[in-house]
Amino acid sequence: MKRIYNIAFASLCIAVSQAAYSQNLDPTVEVSRAYVAKHIDAEKPVIEMAVPDSVLRFDLDFDYAVTDNPYKGSYEFKPYSLDMKPQSSSGRNTVLFLRAGAGYTLHPTLDFVVTPPFRKGAPFSMSIYGTHRSYFGRYRAVSFEDRRLGWDGKSRYSGYDTYTSAGVNARTDWRTGYFTFDLGYLGYAGKDTLRTRNFDAFRADVRVASNNPAHKYFFYDVNLSYLYGEDKIRSGAASYLTEHDFSAKASLGPVFSDTQRALLDIGLDVSDYGAMFSSYSGMFSLAPHYILHKSRWYLDLGVKISMLIGSDRAEEKTALHSKRGQIFYPDVEIGFDAVRNYLNIYIKAEGGDNINRYSDRLASDRHFSPLYALGGNVLMNNSVERIKASLGFKGNIASRLVYDLRGGYANYSNMMFGSMTYVAPGQAPEWMSGQSGNVLSGWMPSVGYASCNYYFAALDLGWKSQDLSVDAVFECNGTDLRSRKAAVFEPSPFTADVDVVYNWKKRVFVGLHCNAALARNGLVRPSSDAELESVRLPGYADLGLSAEYRFNRKASFWIYGGNLLNMTVQRVPLYTESGISFTAGITLSL
Numbered sequence: 001m002k003r004i005y006n007i008a009f010a011s012l013c014i015a016v017s018q019a020a021y022s023q024n025l026d027p028t029v030e031v032s033r034a035y036v037a038k039h040i041d042a043e044k045p046v047i048e049m050a051v052p053d054s055v056l057r058f059d060l061d062f063d064y065a066v067t068d069n070p071y072k073g074s075y076e077f078k079p080y081s082l083d084m085k086p087q088s089s090s091g092r093n094t095v096l097f098l099r100a101g102a103g104y105t106l107h108p109t110l111d112f113v114v115t116p117p118f119r120k121g122a123p124f125s126m127s128i129y130g131t132h133r134s135y136f137g138r139y140r141a142v143s144f145e146d147r148r149l150g151w152d153g154k155s156r157y158s159g160y161d162t163y164t165s166a167g168v169n170a171r172t173d174w175r176t177g178y179f180t181f182d183l184g185y186l187g188y189a190g191k192d193t194l195r196t197r198n199f200d201a202f203r204a205d206v207r208v209a210s211n212n213p214a215h216k217y218f219f220y221d222v223n224l225s226y227l228y229g230e231d232k233i234r235s236g237a238a239s240y241l242t243e244h245d246f247s248a249k250a251s252l253g254p255v256f257s258d259t260q261r262a263l264l265d266i267g268l269d270v271s272d273y274g275a276m277f278s279s280y281s282g283m284f285s286l287a288p289h290y291i292l293h294k295s296r297w298y299l300d301l302g303v304k305i306s307m308l309i310g311s312d313r314a315e316e317k318t319a320l321h322s323k324r325g326q327i328f329y330p331d332v333e334i335g336f337d338a339v340r341n342y343l344n345i346y347i348k349a350e351g352g353d354n355i356n357r358y359s360d361r362l363a364s365d366r367h368f369s370p371l372y373a374l375g376g377n378v379l380m381n382n383s384v385e386r387i388k389a390s391l392g393f394k395g396n397i398a399s400r401l402v403y404d405l406r407g408g409y410a411n412y413s414n415m416m417f418g419s420m421t422y423v424a425p426g427q428a429p430e431w432m433s434g435q436s437g438n439v440l441s442g443w444m445p446s447v448g449y450a451s452c453n454y455y456f457a458a459l460d461l462g463w464k465s466q467d468l469s470v471d472a473v474f475e476c477n478g479t480d481l482r483s484r485k486a487a488v489f490e491p492s493p494f495t496a497d498v499d500v501v502y503n504w505k506k507r508v509f510v511g512l513h514c515n516a517a518l519a520r521n522g523l524v525r526p527s528s529d530a531e532l533e534s535v536r537l538p539g540y541a542d543l544g545l546s547a548e549y550r551f552n553r554k555a556s557f558w559i560y561g562g563n564l565l566n567m568t569v570q571r572v573p574l575y576t577e578s579g580i581s582f583t584a585g586i587t588l589s590l
Helices: 002-017 358-364
Strands: 034-036 046-048 060-062 086-088 096-104 109-114 124-144 149-174 177-191 196-210 217-235 237-255 260-273 280-294 297-310 328-339 343-354 383-397 401-423 442-464 468-479 494-504 508-517 520-524 533-537 540-550 555-562 581-589
Touching (some): 149 533, 196 358, 217 358, 401 520
Antiparallel strands (some): 060 086, 096 109, 149 177, 237 260, 297 328, 383 401, 468 494, 520 533, 540 555
């Protein structure tokens, strides 16, 4: 462990020492500890930012939408994203952005960004920001019904689910580079029939990067991130889980000309857990690659060397981080402009390791907790993407319709999936001693790990015109999990996310929004010695309508209706909010 931290520190020192040779462009920088994690998808887990660094720029005009439904995808949960799209403005400085609303069932929402008005052209800028999303109300109790996880139309229970993020970020530029930092708070809170949770975390990100207009220079881009979180889980007796997350990402190397460069990417992820598990997990990677972008061709040729480390608690039947990867992975992308500015054909081959951090999983499933390990299940383990190969076509038609059509194959080892387990009374493991076996019994959500072949196809569409905007994502997924007898839920075979917004004279905006998924099938084991049984998670279509009236460039009123078909939307097994909801609020941009 100590050796790995020393490697990360040395990489940072090397990058900073090259600052004198950096450049003076203005790329968009995004830094955050707001995690995005997926069970399995065409894209690997990434880190997205809570507030774009471009908010730190001056003369912005926010093109906001009132329909930023936080639940995107049938098995993907992107918690409460802040969808702000800064655009150019005619000489107006945006100092305050505020968006607030509430409704029935109660869905409080709040976004704010305060940007102090420094002298125009100053090399330093900063913002203070905050985001809050929450649900307070009743949940539909889900149970088995003809091997289907459905709602009986009657049973409900009260609970809540909240997300809060706040902080300050800043950026300073010099002639050949820039430095950014982001410090803040991240919190989740929730209550259901099994547990009450309060997850509080401090997060910090710093980044230093070159920004050089020269034809030849040494490129560097180094990002360090740290998160300390404490999850106060209460179910019967109090249990605390602490988490230290450290990440170091660096890209270093010479730029030979405008068309070619050679870079070395360095990655380090380490997570350490407290007394509840006495466990740690880590990943260290090196990826040398050569990049050539000339004429119609784009070549990124590389190989990734990755190593997983961690403690194995298999002897206690609660194995954590025991999986090991294959060391070498492909890291190649080739693109060709078949029709300049209109059609690009590309192929990718990649792979890598994932340590499946607790906070990552909590971001994708806000009900995730140590209770998922009841029944002897593994709570957290490393997973490996042995290879993912894809072929894609992207471009535009008449400079209006933007598209990206892609498909391919992936092979996963020990991948994390949603699951269910039956817990008999008194079956709680030793590390949860003191909790009532009578309370923690019956069918409960959990996670499962399995190897599989994965086939995918996806189509992204976008249309932008003066009066109409359309964003749509369609995905098809297939696995061989059933033939492998894996006790997990398969990804939905088809999902769709569609947003259509029409505006009348830039004052009245009306939107149609739909997030839909076909049914998911899975296998569960009623007891340790029982045969696997088939279970079906029903499909759904979460239909929403929105309307917004802008009084002027500074103020507007909006309203949003969600789940208007009153369907039982069950993105996480056994959890679903009550049906139809309405939220209304105001937006200020001063």
